[in-house]
Amino acid sequence: MRIAIPSKTAEGLFAEVEEHFGKARYFTFVDVNDVGELVAIDVEEVDFEGHAPGQIPSWIKSKGADVVLTGGMGHRAIDFFNSLGIKVITGVSGVIKDVVKNFVEGRLKEQAEPCKESKSHAHP
Numbered sequence: 001m002r003i004a005i006p007s008k009t010a011e012g013l014f015a016e017v018e019e020h021f022g023k024a025r026y027f028t029f030v031d032v033n034d035v036g037e038l039v040a041i042d043v044e045e046v047d048f049e050g051h052a053p054g055q056i057p058s059w060i061k062s063k064g065a066d067v068v069l070t071g072g073m074g075h076r077a078i079d080f081f082n083s084l085g086i087k088v089i090t091g092v093s094g095v096i097k098d099v100v101k102n103f104v105e106g107r108l109k110e111q112a113e114p115c116k117e118s119k120s121h122a123h124p
Contacts, residue, residue, distance in 0.1 A: 027063075067087045069089050
């Protein structure tokens, strides 16, 4: 399984999760085998600015991700990921290595709700 996490820095497992998905400059991709062991870590810099709706989800899909763990995300982005067959879990924060461990061990609440900013801007 390949997990994508928006990251504040390019520090891989030691980076903090970026709380604003669409503003992330980096994404950390973590590959986990069937028994939950980390087998690969890759940090990618987002190679475009001022992205169009659906561009980041499509880019993440092209990187082979199965799951996105993020702080916050708008409803449209959640819908894009769902249409691409990528699971989204929102409300995540902290250091990436801890977030991945919590996910693998089933300790993250499985939710995909639009962030407060999206709701306050009257986005569906």
